[in-house]
Amino acid sequence: MLANRIKELRKLLNLSQRELAELLKVSQQTIASWETHRSEPSYDMMLHLASFFDVTLDDLLGRHDSQGASQPNNSHDLQQFLLDNQGLLTYGGAELT
Template sequence: MLGARLKKLRSKQGLSQEELSKILGLTRGTYAHYEINKRQPDYDTLKKIADFFDVTLDYLITGNEKNISPDEMWQEFLNPKTQIFFKDLQNAPEEKIEELIRFWEFIKERDKS
C-alpha cells in the first residue's frame, strides 16, 4: 500500500516524519496520516514526493517499478471529482490496479482517434 511505500522510502533516506513533512511543506500529522493510510495525498503532493525520492507516480500508487504511466493520467485519476469513482481502489489488489491503468490508457488512445 501507499503508506508502506512512503515509510520505506523515508526510512531509506534516514528522515523522520517531521523532517520530510517540512521538506514537502506539510504538517507532520498530515504526512503521518499518509503513512498509516488514513489519508491519501492529492496529485500535487504525490508528485512532490515522487520527485523528492526520484520514483514514479506508478511506483508510489501501485508499487510497480516497471510501469510508467503519464503524469497527466494520474493527475486526472487523482482529481477529487474522479476519485469518487475509485474510492475502493486503495484496497484493490495490484493486478486489478494495473488492469485499470491499461483500460484507462486504452480509452485515452481511443479518444485520440
C-alpha cells in the same frame, strides 16, 4: 500500498516524519496520516513526492510488473516496426534516410 511506500522511501533516506514534513512544507501529522492510511496525498502532492523521492508515480503507488504497471516493450523487431510504420522513421519531425 501508497502508505507503506511513503514510509519505506522516507526510511530509505533516514528521515523522520518531522524532517520529511519540513522538507515538503506539510505538518508531521499529515505525514503520519499518509503512512497510516488515514488520508492520502493529493495528486499534485503525489507528483511532488515522486519527484522528491526520485521515483515514478507507479513506483510511488507500489505498482510493479505483476500488478499491471505499464512497462515499455523494448524488444521490437526492426523489420516488423518498419512494416508497421511504412518504412518511415523520423527524428525531431525530420524524416531519416
